[in-house]
Amino acid sequence: MKVKVLSRNPDDYVRETKLDIQRVPRNYDPALHPFEVSREYTRALNATKLDRVFAKPFVASLDGHRDGVNCMAKHTNSLSTLLSGSCDGEVKVWNLTKHECVRTLQAHEGFVRGMIVRFCGTSFFTVGDDKTIKQWKMETPGYGEEEEPLNTILGKTVFTGLDHHQKDAVFATCGQQVDIWDEQRSSPIRSFTWGVDSFSSVRFNPVETELLASCASDRSIVLYDMRESAPLKKVIMTMRSNSLCWNPMEAYYFTSSNEDYNLYTYDMRYLNKPIIVHMDHVSAVLDVDYSPTGKEFVSASFDKTVRIFPKDVGHSREVYHTKRMQHVICVKWSADNKYILSGSDEMNIRLWKANAAEKLGVLAPRERQASNYNQKLKEKFHYHPQIRRIAHHRHLPKSIYHQSKELRVMKEARRRKERNVRKHSKPGSVPVVSEKEKHVVTVVK
């Protein structure tokens, strides 16, 4: 009788050393692996659920300020350093890895309105309500040395914002006008005005470094070229913009945070209407900062939340809030694209993860592969209603939840009314105005 015995060559499956990869023979015959869609759907569903389970974005809170945090600045060279200025004129330097304040200095009387670190990272500038611009050393003064600014410039008016050039020893301030300063001089080398008395924010373009943009109190956003004597262009909107930020990777785009609860992303070449209107906040948006990859931005709002928007999507993908966080005044995205920092009225700076469910620390290769695969699955199935429901679900404070509901109702009512008006008037007399066009009044050249 012939007996058939399984015979296997151990060379085919035994690894030579312990460090080798296990050889796993696979048969990819689709007949052997049926129901691929349903199986992957289940996997995607699980991945989405786990994503929500692991979503713990809050990392740490930095407390120490004795008044609301009014402005923050990222260090240009050091990831672990953060500077913050509060409403009582105090500036603090933080070590983010240790979650502690390493230096405190009384910079101004009254608010610290703006601060920026010089491109080299050796010094930083602050402006305050006391009409001064001060330059400080980044190093803490040695024992016995007094905490004194390197340089102080007395201005004629209050400064409300500050930004430094990317490469040159030039910085810009805004107040009653936008001034361009040389670091070596005590008077501005150039100042721009365009019929308004106050500006709230000024930002240099990170790529085309001679360009600036500022938000003015006459509801306008103005573009300047540092080399020119006159401003370039301005766009007037229905409500005032509080701040703006350039996209660091596609620097012809900038996003402005507006009083009308929205953010507007503009292409600086076509100012006549924004490219995208980002809606979700339920109160004025106070600050905005792009992620260094240019794919997303974070916004801080008076409604006590921080939201993260993809740069080309109209609604936020994430909302951060805590019970104790009050109006968020300033927000920054860390330079390694991993963290978000928010400074709020109740004197705290909070450190958040940029991706709520992301594991911090080093990922093992298999872990990374698994997470990549899960990410793709979530992307693939994100149209499916159950998955979308779970992925989009966020808990919101009651007030915000109700207010957003209310806003939705109001918007719908307005839309209905407009539709009715159009229906009962002469065709063509009430044109359809898109959401993007609604908020722009004019472009002035």
Add this chain to the structure above:
Amino acid sequence: MAKVSSKKKLSKTKAKKSSEVAGDSAVKKTEVVYDEEEEEDKEDFNENVTSEEEEEDGEDERRRQKLLEAISALGGKRKKTLGERSEAAVQLSEFSVNAEGEGDKINLSDLIGSMDKTPQVSAKTRKQLKTLQQSNRTVESPLSKQETERIQRDVAFQKAASEQLVFPLNQEAPGPKPMERVVTGWKARTPLEEEIFALLSANKQPIHDPILTPQEEVSMKAMSLEEAKIRRAELQKARALQSYYEAKTRRERKIKSKKYHRVQNKAKRKDFVKQFEEMVKSDPAAALEELHKMELARMQERMSLKHQNSGKWAKSKAIMAKYDEGARKAMQQQLEVNKDLTQKLVTAVNDEEEEEEEEDEGGDPEVLPDFVNDAEQGVDSSNPWMRGKLSEDPAEKETSEIVDLTAEEESADVEEEEEEEVKETEEEALLREFDSRRKRRQALIPVISLDDDEEEESKTAAEEEEESKTAVEEKEESKEEEESKVAAVEEEEEEEEEEGETLMRIRTLEDTEELLMQEESAADEAPVPPPAAENPPPASQPAGTNKKRKRGIELKQVLTKATKVIQVPLAHTVEDAEDSDDNQEQRGLIREAFAGDDVVSDFLKEKRKQEAAGKPQVVDLTLPGWGEWGGTGLKLSRRKRKKFRMKAAPPPPRKDVSLPGVIISEKRNRSITLHQVNTLPFPFETHTQFESTIRTPLGRTWNTERTVKKISKPKVVTRMGAIIEPMAREELMKDRNQATVADRNSLKQQTTCKLKDELNGALALKLMSGHEMQTD
């Protein structure tokens, strides 16, 4: 007047400049022109003053008229003066090119005409130009500059719009770097380092990056371009030839036809023989060498067991050989190969042997004595190898003699003879096989085995004197399974010595044969193989001589060990029967256990039910008594039935129509709809697109490792703890710079001008060109 003209020029340039100013240029122009006129007038006036002062009033009038004319002329269209190129500009605007001599066409022949006179023009270009002249097709005009730039931007943008972005952008390449790049101010400090460097410098070894000694560098440079080209061409050709050759051999190797290969081999052999003969004449030394080689090959073959049917494969074939003709042939072929290789070179040994054999069969005892003598000559009788050679030697001697006689005649007939020989050997093999089989059968049957024992006993008794010798020989034979001289020799001897005994034995064998035949016919005929039927032993054996028969017996004695092989099928059949019995029982049991439920019919019933439920019902709308008599037991009229019974259209065929064992439910499942996408998502245009994206699996269960990696790579990758700087302008311009690096220098001046312009006006434009964004 010179002054005037210079002034005019000045004003003109002024006007030009002013025209460059964008906004209110028109107004300015008028002013300027006015000035010009005035100046002219002034000049006129000066002249006039000297000549005629008294006509001032009239003059004024005239001037006024002139002025008015001039102004009125301004309103109308000015005649455009063609732009004139006065200086050598590096780059020309395509709009300001002067189209002088527009009317007369330029023919290609005008341009080429001078070609014939110049001897430097190569024939190739001449030919090309000629073909160009003949073709009537017009060449498409190149795209305008803007358009080409846009295309370039587009391409660059597509390059930039990669699927995955890795931050930070300007990472340094990983891996070791040359020392001097890492440490700029490094110096040898420790004595060891100093010593090393001293050594290096003393031997002129390179210390820095291009790690080549000066000599090496020189040698690297030594090859000139042409040489290199020639060499490259050579190499290319060689490579091409090699690849052709490889392809050819591969093709030939793939040919499965045995006949082809046989023919091929034969041809090769012939060729070789021819060459060899030629070589013998022309170059005896080489021929000798060749001979040596052949001898070596022969020796190797004789030493190895390679073609002696002793390997695993051969054994398996030997088992199969009973039933399979192919296997038999294969074995034969192997033996043939062996024979070929072990053949002494120049001889026709086989022919000799055959002749001898024939003679033997013919029963001539006179030829034999030589062999006998030879065998006796053998010194080392225990060594089969030695003996084999010895036995062959006399044959060789003979053949050498014969060759001298018959060399010319036989050369053509060699092949035929070979074939004959093959046949011969085949027949013999068959015979042997048959014998062995018979032996085995004898072993099976106890009566016959007794006989066998007797036979053996008798044999041993008879052969006592030369016991050792025969035993060894038998072994050898069993191993080789081939007829050889040795065997023949021994047979002769044996024959001579034990004539009587063999005769007796034959008788007994025949008896057993008969017995066997009877038994077999009674029991089963299956194991009787076809070759046995083809040439049955009684037919061949009586025809053959005693010697043959005897030889067969000897072989068999060895082969009796393999009796088990035949026992297998018998035992197997018995077992099979038992198995089937068991199965039957099992089945019966199962049938008994599940006697009550008929699953199949239940299933069919259910399916029919489902089908019936799926069919549309006939709706009866008839009202009893309406238009007819009412009451019980009345039949509806046909008209009414036709008109008021609604039949719905038949539904589309069920999906399980062709699947008898399957029920496919066609109801919509509510619980599933919750998980299904009910509208087509935005970027997709058709539902098939969407479905196909959903249908393609991503996981490693369905895709190879590499594919999974490729599919699932994230869109954005950041390095931990790395600061991501904003896009640097150099990074942005990189692609563009590479494209235009050639004409950068020439354009420098122009670009600076342009830059200024752009700064004046729309800064955005510059950014746009830097950013490779599509404009809309």
